[in-house]
Amino acid sequence: MRSDIEDFTTSSKIRDAAIELFGRNGFAQTTIRDIASAANVSPGLVIHHFASKAGLREACDRRVLGISSQLTVEKADVDALQKMMGEYLSHPEKYRAETAYIRQAIIDESALGDAFFGALVSMTEDMLDAGIKGGSIRELEDPRATAVVLASNSMGMLVLGRHVARSLGHDAYGVDTINRIGIPTMDLYTHPLYTDERFLNAARAVIAISDKSRER
Template sequence: MRSVDLTARARIRNAAIDLFGREGVNRVSVRAIAAQAGVSSALVLHHFGSKEGLRKACDAYLVETLRGGSAVDLGDTAQLGAMLDTPELRRYLARAFLDGSTEASMFFDEIVEVTERWLGRGVDEGWVRATEDPHTRAAVYITWLLAPLLLHEHVSRALGVTDLAETDAALRFSRSAIDIFTNGVFADERVLSAWDKVGKDRS
């Protein structure tokens, strides 16, 4: 995204990704995008038709980038790490999830399905515990993975780091998360039993 040798269309898209991620789609004008890209507003509309068309192009570019190419399946949740290489894309993806764009919603559903299959293979191979509700577990797992993306500022502050995407900070956060996934937090089942009791009392 930082290359100086880009087509006008790519410069417009990158400017939109940056501004949409920082301020939200509704707060950014076509004129502001054109100014950052160094083109006219008319050229933005020529390439994308409207601001909504530009937003959809940004979403499509984001999903393709995270997949490693439009023809490549996600494979496993490790592909989510691609977003950490580009601050602009990281902000844009966080904003897209919060704004509820169609493409971001479809991508979230897709990675939950991929994660459910991945964890299912782990159950079959013996390195993942079985669960009564594998789909919900996959959704919760993805929520954990997205936490540093959506709450980047707050998690960074809590950990006393400037950028959670920086390698040492990311490894620190990830190590703690993996420890929780592997070893758990609670030493017995009293909290789980209390939670199950709430459900039984409601039925």
């Protein structure tokens, strides 16, 4: 029993150190030795728990995606979303390592990076489904494609955070930037940007013609 608890604590310490370093330095640049040093363990112990750097990366993905999954579904509930936003804005440092990790995972051109984004899209689709069932989100023509658009917008904001902050006169992407874009983001999701359906109908017409031409 005691040995199992110690192993769990050690593996968690290694995993959390890896999340920190992967997010800060990138996956390719971070070595097993770097992670072992940060976790104050031997490189051999890292291999013992995770078999390889790829195995450790997968464990980090599962951890970060597990946290993100819970938060994503909660976004469909007003009270849960308000609580989540308040917690983040009050203690942004608690989410710094995970946020940096997600940024690196999105820009990482690898099979694991692809799988990570696919998981984020699926979680967003679950959020939309929960919102539709709960009455906070309207019925959608194509929930999967809508989930892709929303996930891309959110991750794009994260990846481009430095540029977003700079464009708004801030030194870095942080609470000040999030406070500035929070209302415009919710406003766009709550109220239509266009005053009628002319642009929507134009897009439908063009896409219908394109689909027909490809069928020939």
